[in-house]
Amino acid sequence: MAQVTRSPKTYDVCVIGSGAGGGMAAKILTEGGLSVALLEAGPQVYPEKDFKMLMWPYDLPHRGAGVGGAALENFGEFLAPNGSWDIAGEPYTSAPGSDFQWFRSRIVGGRTNHWGRIALRFAPVDFRSYTRDSLGADWPISYEDIAPYYDKVESYIGVFGTKENVSSAPDGVFLPPPKPRCHELIVKKACDKLGVICIPSRLAILTQSVNGRQACHYCGQCGRGCVTASNFSSSQVLLPPAMATGKLTLITGAMAREVLVGKDGKAEGVSYIDKATRTEKRVSARAVVLAASACESARLLLNSKSSLFPDGLANSSGTVGKYLMDSTGSDGWGEFPYLDKMPPHNHDGVGGMHMYIPWWKFDRKNDFPRGYHIEIWGGRDMPGVGMFNDLCHREEGYGAGLKKRARQVYGTTIGFSGRGEMIPNPDTYCEIDPDVVDQWGIPVLRFHFKWTDYELRQAQDMQQTFRAIVEAAGGEYRTKTRIDGPYPFGIREGGKIIHEVGTARMGADPKTSVLNGYCQAHDVKNLFVTDGASLVTNPDKNPTLTIMALSWRASDYLLSEAQKGNL
């Protein structure tokens, strides 16, 4: 390389990635007195300018469809910025027969700018999975180890919910929940009839002011990003206090390429491509925390090869990139013609469900392992592109009749999204593609992905449950799924639920895991991974809350080890 710019100073820690895991590490480490260089591959985010809160579709020339309709496949134009299934110049590949989709956000705060804010604790039983059913592996830590950190994270970021004493969904430190919407009351009633548990949801959205952040104003648009930070994002909630310590150096447009290792086998910094100048730069640090997202962190480790670590850094076990998991996902919806008699009313609420169905069949034998939860949606949402696609397809025609039908069916649908636990399998992993580099010259990931019968039976059970609830509530179930083909029972492509985790898992045995229970690499003691890569299992609870709890715990441990001079 022609020119390499080294940072003039050596930081205590270099953190890679500014999302949930990296933002939390930056906050705890700087507040603990360490100097931190935080590398982010994307630009700074300016919520008051970048977030489209309270805009109408007609405020944008493309009405939410995006340039050339491109946003129709990408959650729409209103989503908080810089997230996409495909990033120009930064490809990934899928092995023949695999179709893995990878959603990445290159921006300060990462995917926490737009995420669903579903903040669910893993249950005690989720940490003892192998003991329970001989599948997968047990965690090296227990619920009791992480519970105090769940308490701390919930108290700091603000999560609403209710104490319910459901063993698959432990209670937390909760703000009061918002009142249910009409369609949620209807689902609740049907669930009561069927013996299905339906309770207030648990989302990282403020129903009361917390730490100077305003309470929610109920515009229902959390996914667009919130100008008042009434929901949680790393960019607005974790990074400002880290910045306020004066100890944080945020470097944007920095695409990490490799973790640099000294002759002693310890990490001594990070080399990255400065996107603005397309040159390589280096940050020196006494410890390195990877939080680039599970697969990016695995990619970094695999690309950090040296004579000491010929198979990639911290990979003596050969398990970096293995044990990749997403959530099982299948969706369905029903039509409830009687809802067209509801008076028009403001149904927006928070940006997400007010009620949900936690895993409720934990007390019986099922024909698949583990479980799933169900998210509920529907009702009188803000109209947007695609809202009447189904009506147009099903009823066809044109003219006054079509317009009348649109008016009738508006707000009369109720939908369900099942999100379940995938069991890791040997056909699902990521590795370095030997032939492809991105525009920064960095070798890219190649994905292998396969659902097994475990997940397919789960998806089948989801579809049966959705139908049962819709019919018990007097609606007509509309979703049709095939029992064959590549996606039976409506199971989504791998990666589509955006819960990809497990690619540098923790474990008690260095031969079968990358990290110990403190997210510290077995092979390199001043290297930590605090994103979803450390997860041993991927229970039916969205991983973000657990990522933050693990990152806080790892950061506390890093601080105490640094004080003892052990790093």
Next chain:
Amino acid sequence: MSSQGVTRRDILKSLAIGAVGGSVLQVIPAKAAEFVHQAVRKEKAASPAGKYAPKYFSAHQYEMLNWLCDAIIPKDEHSGGAVDAGAPEFIDLLTSENEKYQLRLGGGLVWLDSFCADRYVKSFMECAPEQRNEVLDLIAYRKNGKKDPSLSQGVSFFSFLRKMTCDGFYTSKIGIADLQYIGNTSVREFPGCPPVPESHT
């Protein structure tokens, strides 16, 4: 357009003022003001002072598109039609940016003219309104395309145009009001579900 704009600006302003005391978000007011100015500029730019000049469709095709949009979502006793709602502008903009849309819609409009030339020895717009509706009655249903394969490309074109017209209409101020959507605003408390009419619970 202005009354909604004012509402949104007011909301953003009041939200920003509310955040002044916040420990986390002290940067907001100045930035929010900047944002408001941008929003005003956008709203002014979007005001329908001048006539829209199509970016992709020819004048003739744009005339067809207008007629078709209003046929798909016409004016009725509740609200204006798809042309009032700006659906043709929306469709033209997206089509100008997407080659697939250009084939489906641009090609589809030519197909429609050729079909009318074969059938009525006239272009689509030269046909009498009854003749145009006769054509739409043929291409508005998949079953017709299955019966008569010479219609199937027309059916596919119309199906796509119908979806695009619905998107254009129901993302407009007129279309959103037609559905009686209430929201996209700031409220102190979420009121929950109003009483559900007795006969429907």
